[in-house]
Amino acid sequence: MSVKKDMLPGLDRREQRLVQGLDSAAALVGEEGVIAASAQERHDGNKGTGAFPADAVEACLRIAGVTLDDVDFLAHGFRYEPSPVFERDHLMRRWYQEVYSEQVQLGLLRARYPEHDWSRKLARVPHHLAHAASAYYLSGFQDAMVLVVDGMGETESISVMSGRHGQLRTLRTYPISASLGILYSVVTHYLGFQPGMDEYKVMGLAPYGDPSRYADVAGELSRRHPGGRLSIPLLARDRSPVERETHGGALRRLEELFGPARHPDAPLTQRHMDIAATLQHCLEEGLLFILRTALDQADGNPRDLCMAGGVALNCTANGLIARSGLFDRIFVQPAAGDDGSALGAALWQLGQHVPTTPVAMTMPYWGEEFGPEEVAEALTALGPEHDVRKLPDERLLEQVSALIRAGSVVAWFQGRMEFGPRALGNRSILADPTAPGMRAHLNAVVKQREEFRPFAPAVLAEDAHEYFEMKPGQEGLYRHMLFTTQVREKYRELLPAITHVDGSARVQVVERGNAPRFWSLIRRFGDDWGTPMVLNTSFNLRGQPIVRTPREAVATYARSSLDALAIGGWLVVRRSRAQEGIDD
Structure with missing residues (x-):
């Protein structure tokens, strides 16, 4: 964005975003699979940033307990080569000379990490091939069609590939x-x-x-x-x-x-x-x-x-x-x-170096996790207007269930951070999907966003087909909140907070083995109140990336209208709401 701003002064922020290479991130993988992954925006607070992901790199290394000396290769998901396209006009020449070329990328790495020989370690992977690999190798499908559709790669906007026996082959591209x-x-x-x-x-x-x-x-x-x-x-x-x-x-x-x-x-x-x-x-x-x-x-x-x-x-x-x-x-x-x-x-x-076969991933909980000491330290920033309690697990679930049913909006911060744009039960805001006014309240007061925006349900896998139009055995399709389906007609009035205007919902199916604590909360809510699901939206406010650390979680809760925060084994409730859902 900074290069485009320099090229064309006077562009507004929206025009500056019409560029390649936003949403920078880092991931660390090994023969055992995905070890860590994190988006740079979660570290610097700049939503959708395209900045060099130095903080995300350090986080991945920290999670794995290694250093860059232990990393064999650094792979980058673009591979621009000299081309007549970049001679078409003066702006295209600048893009290649100042952003896209291999020498620019090597220069950035040498400036940031001068002690490493990046001419040997840097591997540039064509953009659509990187996208395709991210899906195929984590799908568990041995023989599959792979479709990549985005704004643009280096020279293409759509790629159709064949994934077979661990190999990817391009069948067709669109310009x-x-x-x-x-x-x-x-x-x-x-x-x-x-x-x-x-x-x-x-x-x-x-x-x-x-x-x-x-x-x-x-x-x-x-x-x-x-x-x-x-x-x-x-x-x-x-x-x-x-x-x-x-x-x-x-x-x-x-x-x-x-x-x-x-x-x-x-x-x-x-x-x-x-x-x-x-x-x-x-x-x-x-x-x-x-x-x-x-x-x-x-x-x-x-x-x-x-x-x-x-x-x-x-x-x-x-x-x-x-x-x-x-x-x-x-x-x-x-x-x-x-x-x-x-x-x-x-x-x-x-x-390219280790025989690889697709293995089905479960949940993208690949970010950082924080211990009780870090949570306890973050909670010291709260004033006397907040009731802070350390609770046993069952008591925590009981109290959060009661708060949600009483109409409270509860921030839920647990375990390792999700990778990707969806909050999948570790950095979430939760509410009652059966509450008629909850959607409007969340949009206007809590999330401070447009009134038309829908919210997603998180439902237990064993109950999903009862409430939504999906066949038994299809639950895994909806694991990551990436498909809409119809709310069954008989439940639409019961579930106004998560049913969109066309009767659809962007469902997250929660399986016990993949997200045990989140599953246990939803199970408790279902046992207590009859509906085994909660409304689930990301733990952030308008213009803010999803929270990463306990300190960010506490600060976001404190400056918001959220009613409660369940963070690790602690439950925080504003004293003005303390009697509405929890007991002494």
């Missing part, structure tokens, strides 16, 4: 001019949100809209052609070097098609909802078209699918693909965006 990811980001910008960060908001807005309103102009967004070719006419409107950096031509065309762009502070209208619905429909149709084409042209009959890249975080599209019947099993690596490309680059490089 940047066919980028569904860039299309989604440009329309996200047009709708007044931050591109490269807020696409999930547009996904959440889409069910309020009607895509038929703009069906006559949807072909200006994306078109499908014989032979599996895909085009994005909107992107062809960017003709000058500056327009290619800012998508100014595409944004002007969007205003011609749909009317004035929305200012970030302006109200959302039905027009904006219908545009979001049109965009989501184009994305879904494009993905199904690509997959059907790939299946028609594939050798054999692959029945398993792996997905990665930022577009694979679109839970609604993922749910549609799962329901399409095209594949028997689907796996989406939970850190599917560019943070996960760090993980994939490491896994790919490992596979």
Whole structure:
């Protein structure tokens, strides 16, 4: 972002985010699997940062108890080479000379870690290959189709690969001019949100809209052609070097098609909802078209699918693909965006030196964990207006269950931090999914975000198919909160806080063996009150990354309107709410 700001002074922050390489992260892998992984944003507080992940690197080394001397290779999830593309204009030349080239990357490493010979240790992995490896090697599927869809890699925006017996082979790529990811980001910008960060908001807005309103102009967004070719006419409107950096031509065309762009502070209208619905429909149709084409042209009959890249975080599209019947099993690596490309680059490089076969991952609890001493020290920052108690495990679960049922919003900080954008029960905010006003309260008061945003349920695996439209045996698909499905109609009135306007929910299925403490809390809530699920959202406030440390957890709780904090074995409750859920 700093390079783009220097290239084109005067861009606003949203325009600066139309760049490659945000969401920087580090991961450490070995023959035993994934050892540690962490996003840089959790360390420096800059959400979605593209900064060199020095803090994340140090965290991974600290978790493993090793130093850089013990690391055989440092793999990077991009591999730019000299190309005529970078001679197209002066801005492209600067990108290559100042950011993308191998010499720049080596220079950064030598400046940061001068004692190491990085010319021997640095392994540059093509971006889509890194994404593909992050999904395939953690899927457990031996023979699978692998789909990578994002804004762009080095020269491609979509890659279809074959994963077979531990090897990845590219079958087809689509150029940047066919980028569904860039299309989604440009329309996200047009709708007044931050591109490269807020696409999930547009996904959440889409069910309020009607895509038929703009069906006559949807072909200006994306078109499908014989032979599996895909085009994005909107992107062809960017003709000058500056327009290619800012998508100014595409944004002007969007205003011609749909009317004035929305200012970030302006109200959302039905027009904006219908545009979001049109965009989501184009994305879904494009993905199904690509997959059907790939299946028609594939050798054999692959029945398993792996997905990665930022577009694979679109839970609604993922749910549609799962329901399409095209594949028997689907796996989406939970850190599917560019943070996960760090993980994939490491896994790919490992596979070049050690025989590698895909092994099914469970939960991405690969971040830092903190002991009772660190928690106790952090709690000393709280004043007398907070009731702080150390409780036995069963008593803690009992009290948190009672607080949630009483209408309290409880922050839950336990175990190792999750890797990826979803809070999966270790850095979460929890509430009662049956409370009619809870969704509005969380959006307006606690999370301080847009009122249309949905919340996810975390439900016990053994009960998931009772409440949601999934077959027994499908529970693992929903382990990482990356697929939507329908709430069964008879339970929609019972579960207003987690049922979206279209009857869907972004479900997290919780298995006892994978998340024992979180499972035990939900089991206790179900035994106490009859519904074996809780509302689960990430433990952060507006504009803040998910909390990492006990100190951040305590500080975030203290400055928020959260009612309680369960951190390790401690329960903290504001004294003004202390009698509403807990007993002496």
